[in-house]
Amino acid sequence: MPLTSEPLRKLGFLTIGLFDDADPRRGHESTLEIIELGERLGFDSAWMRHRHLQYGISSPVAVLAAASQRTSRIELGTAVIPLGWENPLRLAEDLATVDILSGGRLNPGISVGPPMHYDRVKEALYPDTADVEDFSYARVERLLAFVRGEAASDFSGTEGFEVFSDRVQPHAAGLGRRMWYGGGSLRSARWAGEHGMNYLTSSVVKAEESEDFAEIQLSHIRTFRAHHPDGERARVSQGLVVIPTDSASAGQRAKYEEFVAKRTPRTTTPQGPARMLFARDLVGTSAEIAEQLYSDAAFREIDEVAFALPFTFDHDDYVQILTDIATKLGPALGWRPPVAD
Template structure:
């Protein structure tokens, strides 16, 4: 373990973008306003989650295209797009388009695995190929190849009045180095490193070995080290941590009570691995910026990263997010070694 944690270099946040089914426009507008606020406060990145057939952002690429036209500096990421719902070729086109529109600020994060509730959605999603679709790392590799400019077809040239390209267009040369893999296991960490991706960690890991430590931070640290051990950039390979962090410095008494109750409801799932996948959740960090900084400086995994995308709680209101982000930018960031810039 390093004697001191790395100074925080990039401060980011993650939102799920909830909305009311009766008025979805207002929820999407709130998400865009939060991203604009993040830029004004000096955050380095804003990330959106991906939710299908739920009341959260189902099309993060479209939302980030809109955000790219309302911001000029902040990096825009997805954490994460589940590739089981996507055609890698079409997604590569969308990602490259938004990256061009944003001036090279897109940071796409992806993951693999069958779509959630696959038995219920497969007939709508893949009516003819549901039983033959591949949902593993090969899907990520295809996306990587298309984004990085490998040929998608053997045909290119002029046909009549039309010109065709062998590679995905538009091609955004820097995008291939800004692709992230969202993983919570040693295998995913290793694969991401071997394929030169960046690595997104979150508040969930797999406690894969029943005999291993049940300490969340130690398990996450092992993933970070596995990733960097197999990445061409070694210890310089980019890793971002995405814990749920709720500073309360400027919160009202009512907000503090709500935040404490939220964290208390979720605490039992952090004590032991959950379900057949043995998922282990990190406790939410609630308190003053000084208290949260102290806990993070003692966190074994945090000590080895210098980028964060702190996750905003799912169910809070717009005014809560404004307060949390303001405290993060003005108080928590500096306490973690990143000067306030807002």
């Protein structure tokens, strides 16, 4: 098996946190238990997707606040918060609060663009300003400014018995360096680099200069680092769907293989007007998955991952998959769990 120049340094996972409309608490509790399991297994980070008007967690920041009180070491991230649904000032306050509660473990991942199905939701979301809302990178710049401690008001001082600050409170020192941009295009990679963010690259990219997924993703990573102040040291995390089967039952293996088979056709050619290209899900033993990853040009360029859990599986499936990733796949990629205190 070929080796990369550097072993995998940070091992993370991503979950969407699905729930049943008839019993939403159970799904949310399952997600928290999975994050707790991730910490016990030694994972470096746990990330949550953001889902609005669906049966997936709509407020990962709130759930991560809860997770921060049930864990002590694992980093907690969002991958990603679509900023089109958010007020940057209010979001900055929430992110800073959770970062303080977690002891500096929050890694907010964000993206821009209009909310999904905007024409159907804009009257509920922005009834008075829907047609003038700015969903460009300027929205990210506002959030970054507030998180990094720039002024949000032209007033500070005492008024009566109350004391006011001109910047977001609490101020979470260090949070500005842990802001991630979730991108899938050359433009987003360059923008994130120029603005000193970290970069999340997932299993979806825009087929701009090629139709080879790994080749496209590699070009995004190199473009990002070429425009980042830290150059080759700039942080990039790759997120692919990997499903190790080392300890899976026969029934689980059959389910996993069926899941991958149904999703594979979309990986053969770019999809839709935006020419989005999907990576093939990786299923098999940890040794087989490691070999496929080492043959991936983009994977060889990074030393951090946030492997995505399949969205529709059961709690027991996630336990098995995470356990195999931490005990089999991670070590096969050169990763080692942190040494217990």
